[in-house]
Amino acid sequence: xxxxxxxxxxxxxxxxxxxxxxxxxxxxxxxxxxxxxxxxxxxxxxxxxxxxxxxxxxxxxxxxxxxxxxxxxxxxxxxxxxxxxxxxxxxxxxxxxxxxxxxxxxxxxxxxxxxxxxxxxxxxxxxxxxxxxxxxxxxxxxxxxxxxxxxxxxxxxxxxxxxxxxxxxxxxxxxxxxxxxxxxxxxxxxxxxxxxxxxxxxxxxxxxxxxxxxxxxxxxxxxxxxxxxxxxxxxxxxxxxxxxx
Amino acid sequence: xxxxxxxxxxxxxxxxxxxxxxxxxxxxxxxxxxxxxxxxxxxxxxxxxxxxxxxxxxxxxxxxxxxxxxxxxxxxxxxxxxxxxxxxxxxxxxxxxxxxxxxxxxxxxxxxxxxxxxxxxxxxxxxxxxxxxxxxxxxxxxxxxxxxxxxxxxxxxxxxxxxxxxxxxxxxxxxxxxxxxxxxxxxxxxxxxxxxxxxxxxxxxxxxxxxxxxxxxxxxxxxxxxxxxxxxxxxxxxxxxxxxxxxxxxxxxxxxxxxxxxxxxxxxxxxxxxxxxxxxxxxxxxxxxxxxxxxxxxxxxxxxxxxxxxxxxxxxxxxxxxxxxxxxxxxxxxxxxxxxxxxxxxxxxxxxxxxxxxxxxxxxxxxxxxxxxx
Numbered sequence: 001x002x003x004x005x006x007x008x009x010x011x012x013x014x015x016x017x018x019x020x021x022x023x024x025x026x027x028x029x030x031x032x033x034x035x036x037x038x039x040x041x042x043x044x045x046x047x048x049x050x051x052x053x054x055x056x057x058x059x060x061x062x063x064x065x066x067x068x069x070x071x072x073x074x075x076x077x078x079x080x081x082x083x084x085x086x087x088x089x090x091x092x093x094x095x096x097x098x099x100x101x102x103x104x105x106x107x108x109x110x111x112x113x114x115x116x117x118x119x120x121x122x123x124x125x126x127x128x129x130x131x132x133x134x135x136x137x138x139x140x141x142x143x144x145x146x147x148x149x150x151x152x153x154x155x156x157x158x159x160x161x162x163x164x165x166x167x168x169x170x171x172x173x174x175x176x177x178x179x180x181x182x183x184x185x186x187x188x189x190x191x192x193x194x195x196x197x198x199x200x201x202x203x204x205x206x207x208x209x210x211x212x213x214x215x216x217x218x219x220x221x222x223x224x225x226x227x228x229x230x231x232x233x234x235x236x237x238x239x240x241x242x243x244x245x
Numbered sequence: 246x247x248x249x250x251x252x253x254x255x256x257x258x259x260x261x262x263x264x265x266x267x268x269x270x271x272x273x274x275x276x277x278x279x280x281x282x283x284x285x286x287x288x289x290x291x292x293x294x295x296x297x298x299x300x301x302x303x304x305x306x307x308x309x310x311x312x313x314x315x316x317x318x319x320x321x322x323x324x325x326x327x328x329x330x331x332x333x334x335x336x337x338x339x340x341x342x343x344x345x346x347x348x349x350x351x352x353x354x355x356x357x358x359x360x361x362x363x364x365x366x367x368x369x370x371x372x373x374x375x376x377x378x379x380x381x382x383x384x385x386x387x388x389x390x391x392x393x394x395x396x397x398x399x400x401x402x403x404x405x406x407x408x409x410x411x412x413x414x415x416x417x418x419x420x421x422x423x424x425x426x427x428x429x430x431x432x433x434x435x436x437x438x439x440x441x442x443x444x445x446x447x448x449x450x451x452x453x454x455x456x457x458x459x460x461x462x463x464x465x466x467x468x469x470x471x472x473x474x475x476x477x478x479x480x481x482x483x484x485x486x487x488x489x490x491x492x493x494x495x496x497x498x499x500x501x502x503x504x505x506x507x508x509x510x511x512x513x514x515x516x517x518x519x520x521x522x523x524x525x526x527x528x529x530x531x532x533x534x535x536x537x538x539x540x541x542x543x544x545x546x547x548x549x550x551x552x553x554x555x556x557x558x559x560x561x562x563x564x565x566x567x568x569x570x571x572x573x574x575x576x577x578x579x580x581x582x583x584x585x586x587x588x589x590x591x592x593x594x595x596x597x598x599x600x601x602x603x604x605x606x607x608x609x610x611x612x613x614x615x616x617x618x619x
Contacts, residue, residue: 017340050421053421053424053425054424054425055421055424055425071427074425074426074427075427077425079421079422079425081419081421081422085419085421086418086419087286087418090284090417090418090475091284091469091472091473091474091475091477091478092414092418092473092474092475093473093474097418100414100415100418100419100422103411103412103415103426103428104425104426104427104428106411108412108428109408109409109411109412110411111410111411112411136473152422156426
């Protein structure tokens with residue numbers, strides 16, 4: 001049986017001001033994997049995610065979600081941006097931010113109602129933030145803000161989740177809570193792509209990995225390709241990671 | 246004319262009614278759209294747009310020869326839009342940052358506009374006077390057709406905001422996410438920018454190009470201090486804007502026709518100052534009070550915790566101890582002991598103190614309590 005791909009990227013090249021950030025990326029992400037994207041700073045990890053989402057327009061190449069362009073498939077994809085990408089002093093509450101996850105399926109003009117509110121409350125409960133629902137978002141800790149972003153993506157009820165550093169600046173408890181939710185989502189057949197920085201936890205958390213440094217270095221199952229050779233190629237230094245079986 | 250006289254005349258005088266209605270509507274419109282400019286961190290865009298409108302006014306006069314305000318404002322609108330368009334182009338196509346692009350367009354257009362104004366003043370035609378009112382604004386020159394224009398634009402803006410409320414809110418908070426949800430961010434962006442440009446242009450006659458941006462920013466900045474909800478913020482900004490407009494016009498009209506722009510802006514600045522100091526949650530005053538009272542509470546708790554540690558080593562809680570043993574402890578003063586006694590945490594008997602049951606429980610739960618308060 002042929003593998004079904006959630007996302008296929010063909011010859012993708014992206015540049016800001018003439019300098020390529022992503023160079024000729026080919027990538028096929030099978031459905032149902034929990035995949036880490038690893039690479040040094042400036043490797044283009046966030047750019048790759050944003051290109052898949054159609055936020056950044058590539059110079060060349062194409063991206064397909066379940067074989068169709070993103071514009072036709074946006075309801076299938078949920079996005080968790082970097083926490084630092086928004087102004088948390090914005091005048092709104094935690095529940096309100098999570099409700100934003102329902103806006104995509106509502107479409108233009110239509111307002112969220114009871115059904116959407118119920119979904120948002122459920123998502124808040126799933127990330128353990130229900131008691132903070134009326135909290136002004138600037139008064140949440142970094143870890144709580146990250147959970148709110150995760151809840152907003154959960155509300156979208158998508159098949160593919162793209163997450164940009166969801167573990168950045170969160171404590172060990174939050175990290176465990178988030179990874180448990182991610183693993184649960186994979187069990188439900190969802191595809192998850194996560195920009196990740198902590199190489200030590202890659203084998204424990206993920207089953208698929210992509211090494212990226214402007215070019216794609218390697219992609220495949222963690223147990224086959226997460227080794228010193230690929231790490232050295234990606235990070236440019238002799239990188240030793242103890243991979244626990 | 247005294248200011249009380251102004252408000253008395255308001256009920257009878259048609260001209261005053263027109264002017265007052267105009268400035269109120271303008272203030273509300275600017276406050277409403279200004280909230281969006283402020284939250285999008287585009288505060289300076291308004292300044293650039295208003296300055297960029299000046300050459301449009303001068304050119305419209307040179308081309309048509311008419312001083313009809315609606316004709317001149319169409320000129321202002323076109324040149325304001327061109328300015329906005331160029332700013333975006335510069336940011337997008339070059340390495341220049343947006344503050345540089347704004348500054349560049351602002352001075353370029355304003356300089357060109359001033360040049361045209363001086364050129365017009367030197368023309369032999371006697372019909373040219375009065376264009377300089379667009380520099381600092383003159384509310385007294387508002388006529389009912391101007392006010393109608395303002396009302397129509399305010400109504401249209403309100404309608405657009407209500408219809409696309411959800412989309413605008415999403416865009417303001419997280420533009421990338423908005424795009425990922427399949428919304429046309431470019432359309433929303435152009436829509437909101439277009440209405441900001443229009444609201445600036447209709448305000449030029451009243452407030453003038455130089456100070457128009459304050460009309461957008463000040464009410465919004467003041468409103469942000471009082472609320473944590475976007476809808477309330479927009480509503481409050483509209484109310485603050487309307488009041489600044491009306492009060493500013495009343496003062497300027499009642500004292501020898503002072504330029505309206507500066508007066509309105511000063512009134513709006515008073516709103517901002519008042520909000521920065523007195524708003525209960527974000528204001529400087531209450532923040533300082535909260536800070537001081539927290540410090541006092543903490544000192545009290547420190548003393549109580551110290552006492553708790555002493556008492557813990559004894560079998561009975563109310564065993565008396567000498568005040569002297571607190572002497573080399575920094576947190577304690579006569580006053581703090583009195584305060585602890587008034588809260589019934591301790592009893593003081595001459596030179597001795599003893600912890601009460603209540604005080605003991607309080608001290609034992611001090612750390613848990615603090616966590617609950619978090």
